[in-house]
Amino acid sequence: MLKNWILALSLLALAPVAAWAEDWQEGKHYDLITPPLRTVDGDKVEVTEFFWYGCGHCYNFEPMVTQWKKSLADDVAFVGSPAVWNKPMELHAKAYYTAEVLGVLDTMHTVLFQAMNVDRKRLQSDKEIKALFTANGVAAEDFDKAYSSFGVGSQVRQANSRARAAKITGTPEMMVNGKYRISTRKAGSQANMLKIAEYLIAQERAAGAE
Incomplete structure (x- = not known):
């Protein structure tokens, strides 16, 4: 009788987990x-x-993502990938990778979002982007060297190829382990995007342990 009672409690405890897992299809x-x-x-x-730095939805999503990243386990790697659909977006992608190369991404990521979404700057020229970096403590010569480097150009091209291969149609969108694409439209909300990402992370982790 005691064994049956313990088994029943165990099944009840597992039920919400199973239901949660089945929610995401x-x-x-x-x-x-x-x-x-x-x-x-x-x-x-x-x-x-x-x-994309010019995307208002991405701007609203960013604080959520920043907080969420802090909770990720050591076996999870987070990668930012700027969308590149036109020439101005290519400049913004270059700004992202330039900040990464210079070790100022934590600062400039927020600054670039702020510039386009709050200050309403379009950042459609190298000169505008450079001014933003130098105004935030980056030496002009350091910016020029990184911004025009082969490495930054290569990363922009890779980001473009990655988004096309993943069939990204809007921003923000997420991808888990190169296998799954999560959009706000299908997830239902930005909060759900992160919940689905957590579900898929757990799924991939379990598959890797087999």
Whole structure:
């Protein structure tokens, strides 16, 4: 009798977890990417955020993502990937990778979002972007060297290829381990995007442990 009671309690405890897992359905809440994209580090579950500095939805999503990233386990790698659909967006992607190369991404990521969404700057020229960097303590010569480097140009091209291969149609969108694409439209909300990402991370972690 005691064994049956313990078993019943165990099943009740597991029921909410099972229900939660079944809530997120492929094709309904997120999409499978075929063929899957190669990840940078095969030893970790990789989460990619596709964004654009001029996107108001991305601007609103960013504080949520920043907080969420702090909770990620050591076996999860987070990758930012700027969307590149036109020439101005290419400049903004260059700004992102320039900040990364110079080690000022934590500062400039916020500054670039603020400039486009709050200060209403369009940042459609190299000169405007350079002025933003130098106003935030980056030496002009350091900016020029990084911004025009082959490495930054290469990363912009890779970001463009990544978004196209993942069939990204808007921002913000997320990708988990190169296999799954999460959009706000299908997820239902930005908060749900993060919940689905957590679900898929757990799924990929379990698959890797088999």
